[in-house]
Amino acid sequence: MDSSSSSADGYWKVFLSPTQAYWAGAISLETVKSLPIDAGPYHHYVQPQEKVAIAETTPSKRISTYALSTGQSVAGLSETIPILFGKRTTTSGGLVIAPNAIYQRMHSEGVYEWLRAAYVIGEGGIVLGVPGLRGIRLGSTVIDSKDINYWSFLVTNGSTADNDPTASNTTIYGTFEASSNLTGAGEFLTGTINRGEVRCFSQVIDSDQTFGFSGEEPDCDGEPAEEASSTITPVSLNPIQAFITNTRSCEVTEIGLAAALASNPSNKNDTAPPGSMWTNSTGTLVYRVVSTGTYISSSYPSDYRTNLTYKNYLDSAYANAQRAWDEGTRYLQRLDPDTLVPIPIAILSDSDFLEEIGVDYLPYTDADRNRNTTPATGYALPAPDACALPDFTQILSDPNNPKMAFHIYWRSATNASSDAWRQLTTQPLIIACVDSTVMFSTLKLQHPSFSAVQYKIEPVLPDDFGRNYLQYETFYDGTTTSYQAESKGSFPIIYSRNAPIQNIDLSDGFKLEYKGGYDSFYGEVTLDDQTVNYAVGINYINEIIQDSPNYPYMSTAVLNLRGFKGMTSTGQLSLYYDDGAEIYLLETGSTGTSNMFPELANYLLTTFPGGTGAVPASSIDTESFLKAITFTRANSLFFDGIITEKSGAFEFIAEHAEFFLLRFGMNQGKYAFTIATQDSSTGTSTATATQVLTMDDIIADSYSVEYKTLQDREEAFINVTYRVQEQYMLGEDRTVTVAPAGYTGSNIISYDLSDFCTTENHAVTYARFALATRLKQTHGVSFTTFLGRINLSPGRLFTFNLSVTTSLGSTYTNTEQYQVVSTVYQPDGTVSVQAIHAPTDLSSVVFSNTYSVVT
Amino acid sequence: MSATAYYQTLTIYSLSLAVQNYDASAADFLPFQISSYSDNAGNEADEVNIVLPLGTLRQSDVESLITRGDEITVIGRSVTTTFWEFTGRVTDASFNLTTVGLTIGSPLRPVAAGLQLAGTVPFRVLTTANAGKLPVSVR
Numbered sequence: 001m002d003s004s005s006s007s008a009d010g011y012w013k014v015f016l017s018p019t020q021a022y023w024a025g026a027i028s029l030e031t032v033k034s035l036p037i038d039a040g041p042y043h044h045y046v047q048p049q050e051k052v053a054i055a056e057t058t059p060s061k062r063i064s065t066y067a068l069s070t071g072q073s074v075a076g077l078s079e080t081i082p083i084l085f086g087k088r089t090t091t092s093g094g095l096v097i098a099p100n101a102i103y104q105r106m107h108s109e110g111v112y113e114w115l116r117a118a119y120v121i122g123e124g125g126i127v128l129g130v131p132g133l134r135g136i137r138l139g140s141t142v143i144d145s146k147d148i149n150y151w152s153f154l155v156t157n158g159s160t161a162d163n164d165p166t167a168s169n170t171t172i173y174g175t176f177e178a179s180s181n182l183t184g185a186g187e188f189l190t191g192t193i194n195r196g197e198v199r200c201f202s203q204v205i206d207s208d209q210t211f212g213f214s215g216e217e218p219d220c221d222g223e224p225a226e227e228a229s230s231t232i233t234p235v236s237l238n239p240i241q242a243f244i245t246n247t248r249s250c251e252v253t254e255i256g257l258a259a260a261l262a263s264n265p266s267n268k269n270d271t272a273p274p275g276s277m278w279t280n281s282t283g284t285l286v287y288r289v290v291s292t293g294t295y296i297s298s299s300y301p302s303d304y305r306t307n308l309t310y311k312n313y314l315d316s317a318y319a320n321a322q323r324a325w326d327e328g329t330r331y332l333q334r335l336d337p338d339t340l341v342p343i344p345i346a347i348l349s350d351s352d353f354l355e356e357i358g359v360d361y362l363p364y365t366d367a368d369r370n371r372n373t374t375p376a377t378g379y380a381l382p383a384p385d386a387c388a389l390p391d392f393t394q395i396l397s398d399p400n401n402p403k404m405a406f407h408i409y410w411r412s413a414t415n416a417s418s419d420a421w422r423q424l425t426t427q428p429l430i431i432a433c434v435d436s437t438v439m440f441s442t443l444k445l446q447h448p449s450f451s452a453v454q455y456k457i458e459p460v461l462p463d464d465f466g467r468n469y470l471q472y473e474t475f476y477d478g479t480t481t482s483y484q485a486e487s488k489g490s491f492p493i494i495y496s497r498n499a500p501i502q503n504i505d506l507s508d509g510f511k512l513e514y515k516g517g518y519d520s521f522y523g524e525v526t527l528d529d530q531t532v533n534y535a536v537g538i539n540y541i542n543e544i545i546q547d548s549p550n551y552p553y554m555s556t557a558v559l560n561l562r563g564f565k566g567m568t569s570t571g572q573l574s575l576y577y578d579d580g581a582e583i584y585l586l587e588t589g590s591t592g593t594s595n596m597f598p599e600l601a602n603y604l605l606t607t608f609p610g611g612t613g614a615v616p617a618s619s620i621d622t623e624s625f626l627k628a629i630t631f632t633r634a635n636s637l638f639f640d641g642i643i644t645e646k647s648g649a650f651e652f653i654a655e656h657a658e659f660f661l662l663r664f665g666m667n668q669g670k671y672a673f674t675i676a677t678q679d680s681s682t683g684t685s686t687a688t689a690t691q692v693l694t695m696d697d698i699i700a701d702s703y704s705v706e707y708k709t710l711q712d713r714e715e716a717f718i719n720v721t722y723r724v725q726e727q728y729m730l731g732e733d734r735t736v737t738v739a740p741a742g743y744t745g746s747n748i749i750s751y752d753l754s755d756f757c758t759t760e761n762h763a764v765t766y767a768r769f770a771l772a773t774r775l776k777q778t779h780g781v782s783f784t785t786f787l788g789r790i791n792l793s794p795g796r797l798f799t800f801n802l803s804v805t806t807s808l809g810s811t812y813t814n815t816e817q818y819q820v821v822s823t824v825y826q827p828d829g830t831v832s833v834q835a836i837h838a839p840t841d842l843s844s845v846v847f848s849n850t851y852s853v854v855t
Numbered sequence: 856m857s858a859t860a861y862y863q864t865l866t867i868y869s870l871s872l873a874v875q876n877y878d879a880s881a882a883d884f885l886p887f888q889i890s891s892y893s894d895n896a897g898n899e900a901d902e903v904n905i906v907l908p909l910g911t912l913r914q915s916d917v918e919s920l921i922t923r924g925d926e927i928t929v930i931g932r933s934v935t936t937t938f939w940e941f942t943g944r945v946t947d948a949s950f951n952l953t954t955v956g957l958t959i960g961s962p963l964r965p966v967a968a969g970l971q972l973a974g975t976v977p978f979r980v981l982t983t984a985n986a987g988k989l990p991v992s993v994r
Contacts, residue, residue: 075989076990077981077983078981078982079980080979081981083978120981120986201987201988203990203991247991248991545988547987547988548987549986550985609979618942643978645978649978652978663897665895666901668940669942669943787861787936787938794894794896820896821895821897822893822894822896824891824892824893825893825931825938825939826891827891829861832891
């Protein structure tokens, strides 16, 4: 079965184990429990509707509980760099950001895989602090709850022009890979180029491919299977190829392999099964029990065994040997006691072996043969020393250790003029693992130039390997002629448990780096048992590009995360901060964090990361900003959130000012805040006595009153969403509803302030303000007056004292209070004014319980 | 009620030019015209258009003003009172056969959503130059 084959009816996916299939969501827990613990690779048919959709980008500004199952989002060019702003108090504040990934690279280390990913958190301001460890999450999992030996998290503070994460500019949590796999300059974001770690960009893609041998007959429209031409391979093998295509041109393609070459011996539970090891009674000789197939292959030369003329004879010989086995005979291969490599002498046949256990034969207990997973006497799996250099000859010569040879082919992904595959490997690569252990390895293929390439990985059929790459040594011990297969020289061996790095040159200018050995070995490539489902999964593809950006004035983070075994995905990273970035503060004249919206506005206007902003400080109406700060602080109107707006800062400030009961605009050519419920000069809610306009002050035909529509003046429920932000926790959205006393109508108006509002008090205040502007500010007025009559700066309160009596005796009067919104100085010396109705009780309504919270 | 003279002064710092359009007998008189100017508490930023007689400024000076975005301060005032003051940058210029036009704009010009224009106050975005080669596009 080909894990990559797909059709309109779905496709097959191979998991290394039922457990992995469970964690991937393919099967239920009950199904896992129903399968043997060593069930081996699990084949799952995926219905078309089961295909995993590409996760939508998680909003960066905050993360909600429903999004926790969403995969990690990746950064895109032209996306706004988030700005973290806020300051935690005893009653408010705290913010959570879900940063986008800018680098991902998977690594394989034998029995496990690990990930290094990097993220842009946000602008550093002057300096961005460190997220609280208890608030660093992957999906729903707090990273602090994991063993620190399995992860590390590093973060820069964004204070410099170069925030590329290095060993010297990061704050570190955890220990895993926190100081290794770096470039010479201590950089974390690396790729392997020309046999060294170089600062690179890397992205991980999922190939969803597997190569190897399936023990099943191929489909009728598939490739023809190898004939079962010898007793050594008694079943037809269906070779499965894997195909990989770069998604972009790159310098290096790294292929992550997960080799699950678990053999399928039928007699593992027999007494003294194949692979079991024994010593003589004095412990001076070491034997390995080999299978009937191995015994046969040692008794007849290779060309004889592969000649179909002798197939019937060999089948008969095999049957006789198997019958003898069943009656207690065991076939024993002498091993060198020091190296456990076969000694070139004939394989012994002892028909009394079973009776002699405990007398002439004792179970072998040295050399880490201590993982006895079966009740079979003498059977013990090898348990390689994880800290010792592997003996590759011994590993590959041990028939317990499955191994498979394969070739890699390539062709251009961007030039379709030739479809021919070119063989990349001059020798087959041999991947090995230790019995049922899944071996995670990486093939690092360096392209001859920056290019996009297609790769084909094709297993070498055992008989083909035997014909082309094995030599058969013949030896005579005085009575018997025996044959033993030995590799023709050394071969690249992919085996990454505590193994050294190897480099070999491939064809056409490609280079390969891998962990393992380059050694010779004894014995056939395939096991002499009926081996089926040799599956090497391609868990990931790293595409590496040499690149060295600096991330100026951005806080960046690096995550190193080890998988228990393989890794298939990570959850969205989210980070909790008590405070946002430190900035220059208008209020104190020094640097610090703040939750004051006017301070944020000043930062956005006057500061650009690493320099001055578009607006000079002289163009800021500092006095109005300070008044706005005093007002928002007095009324606990705080901003604690992430700014990811795409539009300009002007729009952001103008649109958000309302939520802090402010208005933003220009006053005397400077950028200024006015307070919607106060006179901008006196700070009171009542116009001063001198701020009165009479009929003499107004150009008669310029005066007009425009009422809001009935729809905009009706009573309503005002429903405001805010965020409850416990320290280190993800935000919880809550709503609060305010309405006029006794209102039972159907109008509901909703506002979502959860991006920045973390208190119910703020939400209620804004709800009351929104309601007051509907019910109290029923109309606006525009008129033209003369210069110098009263102060008509935006935000000033004034009253009319108008009375008009028509010839019919009707009288129009206006003695209401208004607040200036806009003042236009005309070239002719007149002033056009727009003002909004601002009754004297507007402020008291907003800050009292006139409009109460609906429970 | 007494009449109040209302006029404007114009200062171009880079040219060391300071003129007014009220007292024709004064040495700093220049008969320029100016558009309306607004203060507001809304979400619109303003710009002021000034029309000067041709010959007031050399063509090379105008080109320098518009190229560099030099600052110009305009004040609307009477003899005793300043009604408004605005300092902006030269964002546009025009000539015809009789006049030179200058537009003084605010740096805080609203922008269309998702579009960053010069003269605005943008949020910083990830770029190839800054952020390197980001993951492949799906397009």
